[in-house]
Amino acid sequence: MLTIDRRSWLLRLPLGILVLVLVALCSEPVWAAPQEADPEYRALPFISSRVLMWAVAELHLMFAAFVLAVPIFALVIEFIGYKTGDKRYDQLAYDFTKLLSVSFSFTATLGALLTFALIVFYPALTQYLVKIFSWTFLPYVLLFFLEAFFLYAYYYGWGKLSPRLHLFLGLMLNIVGTAIMFIANAWLTFMNTPNGIDEMGNLTNIWEAINNYIWMPINIHRIIANVAFGGAIGAAYGAFKFLGAKTLEARAHYDWMGYIGIFVAICALLPLPFAGYWLGVEIYAYDQSLGITLMGGTFSWLFIVQAVLIGNLFLAANYYLWLSMARIPGAERFRGFIKYLLGIITLCFIVWATPHSLVATVEEARAMGGSHHPILNVLGVMSAKNTAVNLLILTTYVSFLLYRRANKEAIVSWAKTGNWVQFGIFAAVVIYVVFLGVYGYFVDAQTRIGLSRPQVMSVLFAMVSVTVIDIFLFKNAKSRGEIVWGKISARSQYALFFLAITFTWLMGLMGYVRAGMRQHWHVYGVMRDTSVDAFTPTLGFAGGVVSAIVIVFFLLIAIVFFLAGLSGRKDWEPKSGSRWVRAKASAPTEDS
């Protein structure tokens, strides 16, 4: 029990911190010094205003991504529950949705902080962007109100409204959320690839300013990436609850939740590299300087880091699927395939992570006969990397296929033929993808970029056609036993944490790359950055800031997990013999 004195001290603590912050903000470098009438920038003591903006913007983005993603798959899961009548799906969708309300508040708070920070620290840039996009602000605010309405109606209306009305609310939540993201994307993509303005930077066409080179690629990329990210965070929540579960039922439920979350994340991860590649092509098409800054200049090292992270994502996703087979009777038949799948994944991972420009000593460079290694050089360019990522995707799909059929035995008469057809499709697509990759070295750049399309389409064709065959192949299949949810090692749950952290780190890293590629421009080629921060930070510093942001995000998401978990707890009751019970017992009753 807190004493009065201690309580008042605790109450004064936030006030004290606030006063300290205000004193710090009002210290010499910021406000006390004589101010220009309209300063272009304002600085902070102790921390660069750019780093503050960076952290706030990235945290806002991460929470916004989560808030936009969860309703997408929660709605799909709820719809499955509605159509099948299986209440478990409804409960699962609700479990995911429980994470939304606190996250939405964090998103809005961080968004407000971002806006204030922009106005205070970058007034000239803010003024310019307001001048260009003033027409978009009113719809944005209206949509934001609508999102708040639909989100809380969707959350609080669970089980209280008719299923159809509830599904409609979920659909509206998704539509409004996506529209908000599209508007915000217009602002930030304009800064990278400005369009619809004259040579002096004055607006000539608002639609062209919105629909700039990378607006639609970013929209698509973000929708897919948000779903992957949201799924991974949802899976981490499942893992968090699984590890703390006290009953077999809870273990089974949260094991299932983790599986569904990561299934969503992997499904979104598979097409993500294609969307990213389209974005890269558009950036290059807008201005070769931007493209080369990304893929050939300083930032290319961050793409190597990205490749390592994505390789780890694919590896961890496959690892989780392999461990998940422990809960399926009959899965032991497919254990032998794991080493071959792992071999392909490792090989593709190595190709994907091989840099074009090497870090080499003078002696090593002389031994290579130049800056490029004759063998590694071949692996360092997009032809090899596109091929590797397509094969990574196919391999992950095969792992899922094995998982899917682990406890099934086909009984249709054409089972053997079906398997051979599936194998034939895989073999043909692998040969085709590798052929196109090799062919890419012998054609001009434009043709080579174009080859990524048939590579992607053939992989998609393989996944769709094999899935369709599989559905018919295992229709009314003989079961080797039911999946035993909850029967899985703790390692698998740590793999889910690893996936969530890696997704988040990757998001932070690539967010920095997208913003950083403008280098000394606020709006590329239009509005120069003349602040003291108009330099590209070192890769180590950038990595440190991104890591710190990820840690803060997970501290905040831990709060979300904690608060979401409270709703399932029993009401608080005093322990027997405690002061509360004694006080209650001695209190006069109505009878007395």
Place this chain on the structure above:
Amino acid sequence: MNLFVFLAIAAAMVLIQFVVTRWVKLNRLAWMGIWWVALWAAFSYGINPPLPNSIILLFMAIITIALVAYLSADNEELKQAQDSIVRFMVARQYRVALLIVLFAIPAAVAAWTYVSMNEAPQPPSSGRTIHPPPPSSITFEGTAIDLTTANNPIRELQHTDEAAFAEHVANGRRIYFENCFYCHGDNMQGAGMFAHGYDPLPANFNDATTIAMLQESYLFWRIAKGAPGLPSESTPWSSAMPAWEDFLTQEEIWDVIIFLYEFTGFEPRAQGMPH
């Protein structure tokens, strides 16, 4: 590739698989160790010219992660591996072997330290950026050139006036052999007569990852501004490339660019396009 090393590694693996396992039962952990050593040997000694150390480290890190994943992907196999480690640590029969291992690990670290401290000092590795991003515009003899939109004016002639185009190619050839071939070589492989004296070595234009990936305006920038025009990430102080704007006209530079593509058979990267 050093085929002999690969054959030796493959032979050793076959020997272990079919001969050694008759006497000693190898669990998954042992196989992981064998694979790790085999792949390390292949990367370190099987590829010629040798891979830089940074790359070997990267590859081995990936392989280590993959092997650990494989080892722990099966509960039974993982338990067997854990049991074998515990048995090795506590069983009386392995006491001598354990003592050897306990001495061997610090001894290996000491030996590695001794060897690395006795190596001749080397300048640190550097991650030089080979293809730095170009500026959006440059000035050439006082005229501003927008590199985002600049096109090779000679390129049009390729389809409209073949004879005139051939003249420009011939002029480009003359300019190349009068000025460039001393470093970039007569086959454009970056192996000209002066090349051995440079670090970094001149670019190899036959490499599909150099001019074939770049727009012609990029080449114009590189030729016109040379090493002095490189950004710091590309260590302009290390490159011997002259700024050819001091010696050639704009048209001569476009001519030599045309010749580079004609000679190598590559097509330049097109500008703009998607959206």
